[in-house]
Amino acid sequence: MGGGISGLSTALSICGKMDATILLIEKGEIGDSSKTSPFTFPDVIKQFNLSDAVLQKYTRFTYKSPTGVSASFEYEIPAFVTINYQKMCNILLNRVRKAGSVTVLDNVAALDLEETRTLFSTESLKLTLSNSDKISCDILVDASGSSFFAATKLGLKLPALYSHPFGEFLEACKIEDPTELCIFTGNKYGNGGGWFYPIDGRTARFGFAAITKSRTFPKDVVENNLKKAIHDFYPYNEMLMGSKCKRTEFGTIPIGSLQRFVWGRILIVGDAAGQATPWYQEGIRPALEGGQLCGETIVEAYKRGSFRRKFLMKYQHIWDDKNKQSYAYAKERATSYFRNQEQWDNSVRYQASLTPREMMGIIRYCHFPRMRSSVSSRNFHSSGFAKIFRETILKIHGKIKR
Numbered sequence: 001m002g003g004g005i006s007g008l009s010t011a012l013s014i015c016g017k018m019d020a021t022i023l024l025i026e027k028g029e030i031g032d033s034s035k036t037s038p039f040t041f042p043d044v045i046k047q048f049n050l051s052d053a054v055l056q057k058y059t060r061f062t063y064k065s066p067t068g069v070s071a072s073f074e075y076e077i078p079a080f081v082t083i084n085y086q087k088m089c090n091i092l093l094n095r096v097r098k099a100g101s102v103t104v105l106d107n108v109a110a111l112d113l114e115e116t117r118t119l120f121s122t123e124s125l126k127l128t129l130s131n132s133d134k135i136s137c138d139i140l141v142d143a144s145g146s147s148f149f150a151a152t153k154l155g156l157k158l159p160a161l162y163s164h165p166f167g168e169f170l171e172a173c174k175i176e177d178p179t180e181l182c183i184f185t186g187n188k189y190g191n192g193g194g195w196f197y198p199i200d201g202r203t204a205r206f207g208f209a210a211i212t213k214s215r216t217f218p219k220d221v222v223e224n225n226l227k228k229a230i231h232d233f234y235p236y237n238e239m240l241m242g243s244k245c246k247r248t249e250f251g252t253i254p255i256g257s258l259q260r261f262v263w264g265r266i267l268i269v270g271d272a273a274g275q276a277t278p279w280y281q282e283g284i285r286p287a288l289e290g291g292q293l294c295g296e297t298i299v300e301a302y303k304r305g306s307f308r309r310k311f312l313m314k315y316q317h318i319w320d321d322k323n324k325q326s327y328a329y330a331k332e333r334a335t336s337y338f339r340n341q342e343q344w345d346n347s348v349r350y351q352a353s354l355t356p357r358e359m360m361g362i363i364r365y366c367h368f369p370r371m372r373s374s375v376s377s378r379n380f381h382s383s384g385f386a387k388i389f390r391e392t393i394l395k396i397h398g399k400i401k402r
Ligand SMILES: Cc1cc2nc3c(=O)[nH]c(=O)nc-3n(C[C@H](O)[C@H](O)[C@H](O)COP(=O)(O)OP(=O)(O)OC[C@H]3O[C@@H](n4cnc5c(N)ncnc54)[C@H](O)[C@@H]3O)c2cc1C
Pocket: 001, 002, 003, 004, 005, 006, 007, 025, 026, 027, 028, 035, 036, 037, 038, 039, 040, 108, 109, 110, 111, 143, 144, 145, 146, 147, 149, 165, 166, 167, 249, 250, 251, 252, 253, 269, 270, 271, 272, 276, 281, 282, 283, 284, 285, 287
């Protein structure tokens, strides 16, 4: 249930592999273009065969604060890509349809869930839909994103923090380097950071996020922050002068995973399980990978002839082995979203000391390097950094136990 990336990825890894009927329920349109044109990584695109959805490739990555402190990294081959979300969903949906045994219900929402349990197992699962249908199923995959359909119905503890990104897809820009992907930090335009993803010399996505403890989207705050940034965040204000907004892109990303993703015969995946990385709120790769893992586990359980929880828990175990440590570490550091501007700037200075490979380790896996790289080889954009750098390293090394 949920026709976003994680729901489609789950369906794709089930379709055609077992003799079962899959119902894909989406409350809106599959591939809603107001959602995002996100960045992800070329190897992920290759793995999921999504190259037709790529909008742009990047060989330069810049991490920048509104005060101007920045860290830039060059990569010999493209290290990041941005994708057309709608196209990606359509590619996945077409593959799901081609593989067969699937019925797609769009513009239909799941409204209610009835679960009958005995002490050790789920007896029956019933969904009530907005078109008044009631459906019984063997397995329910909840891929409902920040709606948290199953978690809400089951009364599970939800993540404590939420990122609320708001951006614009802008045309008629004058972009200096369309192969440079920029991520912003600091709290001037939103404590959730921001992004500048050029698509070509004239088109870009630009936005910021606010992080709050509430799931309610703070529309006025994020809209005003973006307005301010377009007006006065140098050099983007100059690149965007006279540009036109093609559409807005916004939503809410949960920060921090649920404690468990498998509840009886209900499996939770993607943003609905809080699988976007808590350190960068990167949710596309986790949604694709989480969906694949969830689907493979269901197929395996089906082949064993049993949907008992102990077989379905394989999904959780594999995910935990790969991710639990980084997500737990990031959760511990979640208060850093509320730090002051100087602390943000120091963290950029620290990251400016890293090699491109080390920086990639942080972005993807929250892996901070044990050893320092050569400072002189990096691009520093601030004066008097040495003292702050030493202090930051001491602080960071004091905290990281790896
Ligand atoms: C503005 C913005 C920018 C982002 N930028 C990036 C980025 O650069 N890189 C990156 O990796 N990630 C980015 N993300 C995060 C990424 O988009 C998400 O983490 C990812 O899309 C999660 O996929 P999902 O399928 O789990 O959830 P979603 O994409 O939220 O899909 C959930 C689906 O379930 C449907 N649904 C909800 N409730 C019900 C119901 N009751 N019945 C039926 N259907 C229901 C919804 O309509 C929706 O289509 C961004 C997000 C936003 C909003």
